[in-house]
Amino acid sequence: MQPQQVRVGILGGSGYGGAELLRRLLQHPLVTLSGVASRQYLGRPLAAAWPHLAGVTEATFADEAEVIGGCEVLFTATPHGSTALLVRQALDAGKRVIDLSADFRLSAEDYARWYGQPHPCPELLSTAVYGLTELHRDEIRMARLVANPGCNATAANLALAPLAAHGLLGEQVLVSIAAAASGAGRSPELGLHYSEVNENVRPYKVAGTHRHIPEVEDTLGRAATMGRRLKTHAPAWRPTITFTPHLIPMTRGILASCAIYPTQDGVTESELLALYGAYYRAEPLILVQDELPQTKAVFGSDRCLITVRRDLRSGWIHSFAVIDNLGKGAAGQAVHNLNVMLGFSETLALLGALWP
Ligand SMILES: NC(=O)c1ccc[n+]([C@@H]2O[C@H](COP(=O)([O-])OP(=O)(O)OC[C@H]3O[C@@H](n4cnc5c(N)ncnc54)[C@H](OP(=O)(O)O)[C@@H]3O)[C@@H](O)[C@H]2O)c1
Known part of the structure; x- marks a missing residue:
């Protein structure tokens, strides 16, 4: 039986995540874009916010209630804190939701601790599935x-999951991130002006303060204790990671440079590469390669390139992953999740897939 067209709406259509959702969903063969919301651009054409869409679509920005009412699946690309109530509205109306914000990634306790406020809809947290597609596919489907x-x-997570799943993760896990400026969204901010970012590299949110830490600890803990059969919250064990992000003078791209001191001695680099290759063998958007990856190779795409090294001198294992923060790190992964949820071919409308 041929899959049916699905009506899809976007909240936050005037932001960077929204723009990249539009890029993919407008060319998705099984999606009808039923509505796109923005408060700033309400009633104006999509091209008012995104000039590259002039002549591509005549659609105009609508309000949130209209977009929620008209869709079957809703993408929320809106800020954390204000998204949870919009999600509740959509779920109450019987819609399925893919939320790009941080509002449903953590337990209520972790949300309060890391986001500094009580969760607005704790009763919905057990409904949410953490959408790291490659690890949680079976749960995402439903x-x-x-x-x-x-x-x-x-x-x-993609750089470290194979090590976690093979029991190699010990107490020492270091993650160093090089992150491009679009990761902070489109709203103007002093530290993100061109003249502040250009020809400059600086660490930010260091020493255990970055809000992505609990997501990584949860995911690696689940991968370590349960392989790929995962439940959304509260793994039995989770590592404590050291996480150091750096803002780099680029528009898009992330390099995760990770290091662990393994629980077992004697594993060789070629064994590690084979282990990574096997772990991601069936994944159309992940390429395990011998070469050290670079962000330019994934610019504008939905792919992740990964490799791993063994430092025989110190004993540490180093793993490296590159993604486009707006692709695999946001809209690309969200559309991948849509394809999984609806039983479509997984790479429909995605960019740079290795195979269909
Ligand atoms: N940028 C990234 O690399 C990235 C990656 C992964 C996840 N995310 C997450 O994805 C979400 C969107 O990120 P982004 O980078 O697209 O941000 P952005 O560029 O700042 O866009 C945010 C969007 O949300 C709308 N908005 C702002 N306040 C709102 C409110 N109170 N209620 C409803 N809508 C509101 C804005 O449009 P109007 O003001 O016109 O309504 C805008 O379209 C965020 O939660 C972010 O953390 C971002």
Whole structure:
């Protein structure tokens, strides 16, 4: 039987995540874009916010209630804190939701601790599935609410999950992130002006303060204790990671450079590469390669490139992953999740897939 067209809506259509959702969904063969919301651009053409869409679509921005009412599946690309209530409205109206914000990624306790406020809809947290597609596919298929992962967390988790699943993760896990400026969204901010970012590299949110830390610890803990059969919250064990992000003078892209001191001695680099290759063998958007990856190779795409090294001198294992923060780190992963939820061919409308 041929899959049917599905009506899809976007909240936050005037932001970067919204723009990348539009890029993919407008060319998705099984999607009808039923509505796109923005408060700033209400009633104006999509091209008012995104000039590259002039002549491509005549659609105009609508309000949130109209977009929720008209769709079957809703993408929320809106800020954390204000998204949860919009998600509740959509779920109450019987819609399925893919949320790009952080509102449904953590337990209520972790949300309060890391986001500094009580969760607005704790009763919905058990409905949410953490949407790291490659690890949680079976749960995503059935989900009413998918919590799309954070961009830095996606890169770190994909770089480290094979080590976690093979019991190699010990107490020492270091994650260093190089992150491009679009990761902070489109709203103007002093530290993100061109003249502040250009020709500058600086660490930010260091020493255990970055909000993606609990997502990585949860995911690696689940991968370590349960392989790929996962439940959304509260793994039996989770590592404590050291997470150091750096803002780099680029528009898009993330490099996760990770290091662990393994629980077992004697594993060789070629064994590690084979282990990574086997772990991601069936994944159309992940390429395990011998070469060290670079962000330019994934610019504008939905792919993740990964490799691993053994430092024989110190004993540490290093793994590296690159993604585009707005692709695999946001809209690309969200559309991948849509394809999984609806039983479509997984790579429909995605960019740079290795095979269909
Ligand atoms: N940028 C990334 O690399 C990235 C990666 C992964 C996840 N995310 C997450 O995805 C979400 C969107 O990120 P972004 O980078 O697209 O942000 P953005 O560029 O700042 O866009 C945010 C959008 O939300 C709308 N908005 C702002 N306040 C709102 C409110 N109170 N209620 C409803 N809509 C509101 C804005 O449009 P109007 O003001 O016109 O309504 C805008 O379209 C965020 O939660 C972010 O953390 C971002």
